[in-house]
Amino acid sequence: xxxxxxxxxxxxxxxxxxxxxxxxxxxxxxxxxxxxxxxxxxxxxxxxxxxxxxxxxxxxxxxxxxxxxxxxxxxxxxxxxxxxxxxxxxxxxxxxxxxxxxxxxxxxxxxxxxxxxxxxxxxxxxxxxxxxxxxxxxxxxxxxxxxxxxxxxxxxxxxxxxxxxxxxxxxxxxxxxxxxxxxxxxxxxxxxxxxxxxxxxxxxxxxxxxxxxxxxxxxxxxxxxxxxxxxxxxxxxxxxxxxxxxxxxxxxxxxxxxxxxxxxxxxxxxxxxxxxxxxxxxxxxxxxxxxxxxxxxxxxxxxxxxxxxxxxxxxxxxxxxxxxxxxxxxxxxxxxxxxxxxxxxxxxxxxxxxxxxxxxxxxxxxxxxxxxxxxxxxxxxxxxxxxxxxxxxxxxxxxxxxxxxxxxxxxxxxxxxxxxxxxxxxxxxxxxxxxxxxxxxxxxxxxxxxxxxxxxxxxxxxxx
Numbered sequence: 001x002x003x004x005x006x007x008x009x010x011x012x013x014x015x016x017x018x019x020x021x022x023x024x025x026x027x028x029x030x031x032x033x034x035x036x037x038x039x040x041x042x043x044x045x046x047x048x049x050x051x052x053x054x055x056x057x058x059x060x061x062x063x064x065x066x067x068x069x070x071x072x073x074x075x076x077x078x079x080x081x082x083x084x085x086x087x088x089x090x091x092x093x094x095x096x097x098x099x100x101x102x103x104x105x106x107x108x109x110x111x112x113x114x115x116x117x118x119x120x121x122x123x124x125x126x127x128x129x130x131x132x133x134x135x136x137x138x139x140x141x142x143x144x145x146x147x148x149x150x151x152x153x154x155x156x157x158x159x160x161x162x163x164x165x166x167x168x169x170x171x172x173x174x175x176x177x178x179x180x181x182x183x184x185x186x187x188x189x190x191x192x193x194x195x196x197x198x199x200x201x202x203x204x205x206x207x208x209x210x211x212x213x214x215x216x217x218x219x220x221x222x223x224x225x226x227x228x229x230x231x232x233x234x235x236x237x238x239x240x241x242x243x244x245x246x247x248x249x250x251x252x253x254x255x256x257x258x259x260x261x262x263x264x265x266x267x268x269x270x271x272x273x274x275x276x277x278x279x280x281x282x283x284x285x286x287x288x289x290x291x292x293x294x295x296x297x298x299x300x301x302x303x304x305x306x307x308x309x310x311x312x313x314x315x316x317x318x319x320x321x322x323x324x325x326x327x328x329x330x331x332x333x334x335x336x337x338x339x340x341x342x343x344x345x346x347x348x349x350x351x352x353x354x355x356x357x358x359x360x361x362x363x364x365x366x367x368x369x370x371x372x373x374x375x376x377x378x379x380x381x382x383x384x385x386x387x388x389x390x391x392x393x394x395x396x397x398x399x400x401x402x403x404x405x406x407x408x409x410x411x412x413x414x415x416x417x418x419x420x421x422x423x424x425x426x427x428x429x430x431x432x433x434x435x436x437x438x439x440x441x442x443x444x445x446x447x448x449x450x451x452x453x454x455x456x457x458x459x460x461x462x463x464x
Contacts, residue, residue, distance in 0.1 A: 001412040004403050007079040010419040012388070014071055016381050017426040021065035023380050026140055026187055027194025027229075028058045029133035031221070036129050040122040046214050049445040054198065054218070056440050062110070064433045068426060079415065083395055083405035090156055090167040091146050094174070098142035106135025141183050148179025150396050151387075152247050165399065181243060185236035188229050189383070193376035195226030196342060199349065200372030201441045203365040211446040216357075223349045230342060238293065245294045245302065248397065250312070250321060251390035253305045254328040256290060257283065263301025265290035271329065278322070316398070323392040331382040331389070338379035345372060
């Protein structure tokens with residue numbers, strides 16, 4: 001019943017729920033915008049059907065993302081008021097820009113796109129969905145800049161009279177290298193998530209011979225974009241690891257389970273620790289690999305968590321500065337493992353396209369339906385857990401600890417009550433979302449009433 005632990009669990013749970021929807025929204029909007037533009041430029045009816053099919057799924061996901069995201073900002077004032085008091089002057093700036101600029105932009109143009117078909121000039125109607133895609137990604141950029149400050153604080157001073165961090169250089173905040181690495185990684189992940197969402201659903205329809213021409217086009221589009229996106233995700237992750245060595249060495253050591261400093265540094269294939277999580281019992285490691293990943297050479301050294309703990313105690317005072325290593329270690333491996341399987345799926349899909357759908361290979365499409373949709377969600381969630389849990393005990397790196405950020409007047413009972421409520425409510429929303437996505441993902445676009453100009457999903461949509 002520790003209020004700090006309960007608040008962390010509550011925020012972590014709600015943000016993971018929300019993050020199920022965010023990457024798909026970021027990526028799928030671009031696909032829909034491209035398909036809408038292709039229809040208007042070519043007049044090919046297949047592109048109109050594809051736009052409506054994927055556009056409706058985009059709308060369902062977008063709506064759920066909005067509903068689950070609204071509660072996040074309230075928690076900063078309710079559960080984390082000391083955090084808001086300390087860095088509200090900085091953290092609030094990009095969030096305010098996000099709300100006033102990006103969110104209103106995307107929501108306004110989304111309404112124009114939904115109801116504007118047949119009522120607006122084609123170019124203007126196509127431009128509206130491009131503005132939705134741009135707005136949703138702008139929204140992500142400003143939020144990630146705020147998070148980048150938490151990981152690598154810049155552009156601030158500490159007011160000694162008020163004991164608050166105050167923003168003195170918004171350009172430093174908005175050009176924070178850490179934040180832009182997050183932007184690169186997250187938007188690339190959005191494209192990858194949307195690609196695999198399209199791959200999984202397209203494979204399901206191809207197996208059932210529903211609108212094969214349409215879904216083979218979708219499949220090909222997703223393979224191309226997904227391959228580029230997954231490569232981009234890997235490059236962004238590599239850059240993040242190198243930046244981490246400089247500015248968050250404890251996180252890097254924890255995700256690799258490096259207790260003692262190493263030079264050169266090895267990569268852990270499997271490490272088993274004792275029950276305290278502070279000592280190694282057994283490990284299987286590949287020499288030199290972490291030196292290559294962290295520094296692009298064979299001789300680079302990495303500090304271990306024990307040496308870093310001593311340094312932090314000397315500079316910040318007594319305390320435990322080592323994150324929960326079982327979380328950082330396994331979240332990293334689940335993220336990378338999911339990405340590896342995604343790469344194998346892309347290779348399989350590329351082979352199908354290259355060989356023009358040989359029957360003996362196409363029958364294995366059934367094995368990418370659920371993994372194709374679920375693996376990006378696993379990678380996104382574990383990656384976010386790694387990012388946020390790896391800097392513990394800091395809520396703002398080297399400035400504010402978790403226990404000092406909690407609201408002083410909120411009791412454990414209050415937090416537990418709201419936590420249970422959020423879990424139940426979000427659980428219902430997830431069920432509703434999966435039901436709606438599954439229902440409309442099963443619709444056969446060839447037998448659907450494509451003459452309708454309404455993009456809002458109808459519950460009576462035909463299925464096959």
